[in-house]
Amino acid sequence: MWLERLSGQSTPSTSSSVPNRSYSPAPRRSSHLTPNNNPRPSYGPRTSSLGLVSRANSSTTSLNSPQLANGSSLRQEIPAPPDVVDPLEALEVLLGKRKSTEEDGQQDRERVPLDRRPTDLDVDIDFQGLGLDAFAQDAGQEKIELSRRNTNQTVEEYEVEKDKFEDLHKSILACDDVLKSVQNSLTSFQQDLGAVSAEIETLQSRSTAMNTRLENRKVVEALLGPAIEEVAISPDVVSTISEGPIDQSWVKALEDLDKRSVMMHRASQTPNKSLAISDLKPLLGDLINKAIERIRDFFVSQIKALRSPSINAQIIQQQSFIRYKELYGFLARRHPVLGEEIGQAYINTMRWYYLSKFTRYKNALEQVPVFVIDKNDAIGADQTAHWGPANRPSQSSHDALAIGRRAEILKQPHQAALPSHTAEDSKQTYYVETPFLHFNLALVDNATAEYSFLANFFSSTIGFQTVSRHFSAIFSPTFSLGHAFTKALVEGSDDCLGILLCVRLNQHFAFELQRRKIPVADGYINGTNMLLWPRFQLAMDVHAESIKRATSAISTRGAASALGLGADAASKQSTAPHMLTQRFSQFLQGILMLSRDAGDDEPVGNSLGRLRGEFEAFLTKVGKGFGSAGERKRERFLANNYSLILTIVGDTGGKLAGDTREYFEGLRDGVGGI
Secondary structure, X not given: OHHHHHHHHHHHHHHOXXXXXXXXXXXXXXXXXXXXXXXXXXXXXXXXOHHHHHHHHHHHHHHOOOOOOOOOOHHHHOOOOOOOOOHHHHHHHHHOOOOOHHHHHHHHHHOOOHHHOOHHHOOOOOOOOOOHHHHHHXXXXXXXXXXXXXXXXXXXXXXXXXXXXXXXXXXXXXXXXXXXXXXXXXXXXXXXXHHHHHHHHHHHHHHHXXXXXXXXXXXXXXXXXHHHHHHOOOHHHHHHHHHOOOXXXXXXXXXXXXXXXXXXXXXXXXXXXXXXXXXXXXXXXXXHHHHHHHHHHHHHHHXXXXXXXXXXXXXXXXXXXXXXXXXXXXXXXXXXXXXXXXXXXXXXHHHHHHHXXXXXXXXXXXXXXXXXXXXXXXXXXXXXXXXXXXXXXXXXXXXXXOOOOHHHHHHOOOOOOOOHHHHHHOXXXXXXHHHHHHHHHHHHHHHHXXXXXXXXXXXXXXXXXXXXXXXXXXXXXXXXXXXXXXXXXXXXXXXXXXXXXXXXXXXXXXXXXXXXXXXXXXXXXXXXXXHHHHHHHHHHHHHHHHHHHHHHOHHHHXXXXXXXXXXXXXXXXXXXXXXXXXXXXXXHHHHHHHOOOOOOOOOHHHHHHHHHHHHHHHHHHHHHHHOHHHHHHHHHHHHHHHHHHHHHHOOOOOHHHHHXXXXXXXXXXXXXXX
């Protein structure tokens, strides 16, 4: 098949080598139809049978062509021989279009006149001096010759190009194989596309069905979601409550359980409750009981830890109790009796804890050396008779009547309490206000911490009145211990300055507790005041009595002895201030300094007025020792004593100090002093 195609296509390629020239016998153009003496041109070897038809048509056209421009025609120039057939008939015979006589006649009748023929048919055909038969026969011979020549040439070319054609054939076969594989691939791809299309249609249908189901589930979830949310408890919550360690995640699980329980209880009270609530309620109760059991064990273990030796209770309170106070709230709501028992166990444990700790601290402070100030250190005590010439100390280690630097303790009330081991090992001697300060500092700080803890831990389940009762139950023994310690400090002491310093420290503790909003310690503060003020008044009375005794002793020992002078000194009658005036002035300055902000309701004024009266009586009686002749010296003596008092207390501020200065200024002016 391919060889036939190639042979058919090779003919034109061969004919293309023939010069591009028409094989028609007609000349190119000729201005005259004169005979051409040139030899007839040879036809190309590839002239087809169509050349004859074209030549015949050309002849016919030439025969029917109009006259030329010069008025001549082919018939006029070349007369037809008598034995020659009419050209038209010959052409019709050759063309197989022979017409009948009637048609000929009709054709002659319908023949268009020469003068009406188109001018573009003016073509001359060169018959080369031959007749139509000879011309046609010659054309047929040329055609046969041309066909034979073309055939010979095609076979020769095929033999020459046979290898090429075979390679081409093989290439075409290879192309057919490739095209078949491509066709198979395309067919397989088409099948795969069909399968994918089917799968896509399946997925689309499934997606539509899933969307429909999703919409239905959303509708159902909107209706059933709230109801399920009220009763559903996740497995994680159940496992955490039952087996998980107690930490913040456990607290969150307990909060979720409590919320579900409340919602379920509320739902169970409605008339249209579901059966699911009735089924889940026993299971929820079991889980709540398990949570209560674990909470009880947790707090019991923490309370036991408080009884461990050398344990810091505040660390356990903050890290175990306060951090998990929601657990106790849940326990108190779900099982009030057990919650009350846990609270009572805590109260008993902390009562023991504070009492044992402060008992040890009290014992440590009692070992601190304290200056003993008794009636022998009173203002009017006879120092010479007390010490004697043999046992008088070279220098007293302290001045019982001078305030000195003792008032600085009021400027540092926020210092840390003295540790127990430091107090036990201390060799330094202190005044009575130092142990009082450290004991009450520790007591106030611990009371503040405990009350804050109770208010934070128990306030969610009980009121503040109950919290106050719990605090009193915990600290009542410790407060009693503090009162006993204070009483032991001041009971045998006549240190008015030290006792008054304790009063001022106690007032500062009262202000600090008010600032911290700890009202439950007011009873302890008031009880301490009830111990200190009476003892202060008794100590002031000791000083007043000592001055009174000194005044009474003047009449028996004489004025010279009262002045503390010998026989030689008494004869000189000195007007210098009395030694007792120096002691009284220092003591008065200390009392006035500590009473700078004192109110009118304090007993300091009354006690100080009595002491001042006794001292005035003493000076008056001493002044009488100058006799009637020494009136001037008596006045100078009194003026010098009053001036010394005003000099010592002159820089002291406060209302009581101002009233005292006015009083002694009046006495000084009364005796003519400047």
